[in-house]
Amino acid sequence: MGPLVNAQTPNPASSVHKAIQNHTNTIFDSLVAIRRDFHKHPETGGHEKRTAEFIEGYLKGLGLEVKSGIGGYGVVGILKGNPNGKKIAWRADIDAMPWDTPETGEFASTTDGVRHICGHDVHTTIALGMANVLVNQKEQLNGTVYLIFQPSEENYHGAQDMIADGLFDLISPDEMYAAHISPMPAGLVASKPGYLYADYKQINISFEQNQEQDSIIAFTKDLLLKLQNVAPDGKFWDTQNLMDPNIGIGNPNTIFKDYTTISNNIKVEEEDKSITVIAFVSASNKKRMDSIPELLRQQIAKSKYADDLIDIIYASKIFTYSPERGNIDNDGPLTTEAIETISGIYGASSAIPLYGAIPDGRGDDFAYFQQEIPGTYFLLGGSNFEKGIIAMPHSDSFKVDENCIKTGVNYFSSLILERVNN
Numbered sequence: 372m373g374p375l376v377n378a379q380t381p382n383p384a385s386s387v388h389k390a391i392q393n394h395t396n397t398i399f400d401s402l403v404a405i406r407r408d409f410h411k412h413p414e415t416g417g418h419e420k421r422t423a424e425f426i427e428g429y430l431k432g433l434g435l436e437v438k439s440g441i442g443g444y445g446v447v448g449i450l451k452g453n454p455n456g457k458k459i460a461w462r463a464d465i466d467a468m469p470w471d472t473p474e475t476g477e478f479a480s481t482t483d484g485v486r487h488i489c490g491h492d493v494h495t496t497i498a499l500g501m502a503n504v505l506v507n508q509k510e511q512l513n514g515t516v517y518l519i520f521q522p523s524e525e526n527y528h529g530a531q532d533m534i535a536d537g538l539f540d541l542i543s544p545d546e547m548y549a550a551h552i553s554p555m556p557a558g559l560v561a562s563k564p565g566y567l568y569a570d571y572k573q574i575n576i577s578f579e580q581n582q583e584q585d586s587i588i589a590f591t592k593d594l595l596l597k598l599q600n601v602a603p604d605g606k607f608w609d610t611q612n613l614m615d616p617n618i619g620i621g622n623p624n625t626i627f628k629d630y631t632t633i634s635n636n637i638k639v640e641e642e643d644k645s646i647t648v649i650a651f652v653s654a655s656n657k658k659r660m661d662s663i664p665e666l667l668r669q670q671i672a673k674s675k676y677a678d679d680l681i682d683i684i685y686a687s688k689i690f691t692y693s694p695e696r697g698n699i700d701n702d703g704p705l706t707t708e709a710i711e712t713i714s715g716i717y718g719a720s721s722a723i724p725l726y727g728a729i730p731d732g733r734g735d736d737f738a739y740f741q742q743e744i745p746g747t748y749f750l751l752g753g754s755n756f757e758k759g760i761i762a763m764p765h766s767d768s769f770k771v772d773e774n775c776i777k778t779g780v781n782y783f784s785s786l787i788l789e790r791v792n793n
């Protein structure tokens with residue numbers, strides 16, 4: 372068979388993406404040097420002074436309008452095109468984390484007890500590269516691009532602090548995107564509509580105090596434990612299986628979807644006139660999570676303790692060690708479209724849909740931006756298994772295949788350009 376597409380026909384849509392890739396290639400070495408510099412000089416949440424100063428200088432050097440000191444060391448670069456066009460934001464987190472095990476290697480952390488082992492040095496570098504590439508393609512942009520550099524992600528404060536400090540008075544994005552390094556191979560990005568990580572909530576079931584207290588507690592604990600629909604000793608609990616081709620999150624039949632789990636340490640709090648049974652619930656999607664209080668209410672209503680029930684609520688008022696937190700909740704149509712856009716430009720194996728929600732307690736405070744602006748949070752592959760590089764965030768041996776910087780700058784610059792012009 373001959374070629375299906377006549378290679379002679381120029382494709383204007385792809386020429387801009389070719390230009391993006393060419394420009395990324397020319398700045399790639401400088402981006403690697405920037406990433407290594409960030410890596411050598413990590414700063415924890417609230418202390419990202421040096422990092423923010425570098426970002427500000429780099430963006431100003433590109434000629435962007437820059438706003439700094441937003442919610443701490445937050446920085447925003449604004450690339451203005453047609454004021455009537457769409458406004459698209461990209462967010463990178465910039466903080467490192469406290470980590471006691473020292474690092475070795477040529478660009479090891481020079482700050483005791485602080486390391487970039489969540490890859491935010493890579494995220495920051497990618498966003499700087501995107502700024503550079505998109506400035507270079509300014510003539511092709513029919514709208515506005517915002518590059519948001521967020522401090523304090525690890526302590527889950529930075530996004531809320533930037534919003535509280537008036538971020539959305541300064542800028543008004545129509546859509547907002549972000550990515551996080553993950554153990555997938557470099558060259559691959561992935562996402563899914565809805566929750567990418569399981570959500571966690573504290574549920575409080577309170578009853579009037581009475582003679583039957585012990586049996587009410589036992590009954591309620593039993594109801595809670597019956598909500599869990601995964602075996603306590605099964606494959607679900609081994610996070611190695613998240614990447615498994617047959618049961619992992621990339622397979623439509625993954626075991627990591629449609630689940631509810633209940634933590635074992637169910638607690639009981641006694642107050643003056645009430646007793647409250649408290650548990651931690653985790654669910655793979657919002658609908659499931661939202662349905663649980665009503666489900667319990669119905670079962671209690673059918674029991675002999677119906678009249679003793681006071682209330683069932685999600686709240687973290689009693690124990691403060693596990694505050695409720697925002698959860699990544701990707702916009703359905705935008706996420707499907709974004710994956711199609713990237714894989715349409717860079718090939719079917721560049722961007723893939725996921726089907727399961729990751730259950731090991733991870734999260735990202737990009738969730739708070741998503742409560743304001745629709746968009747997508749991607750996982751960006753950073754591993755190179757042949758070279759023994761596994762980009763598992765928060766692990767001692769965290770390493771990154773720096774080629775993922777190129778992938779990130781290319782894929783996400785192309786995506787932002789397509790969204791602005793959409």
Ligand SMILES: [Zn+2]
Binds near residue numbers: 489525765
């Ligand atoms: Zn982290």
Ligand SMILES: [Zn+2]
Binds near residue numbers: 489490491524551764
């Ligand atoms: Zn992180």
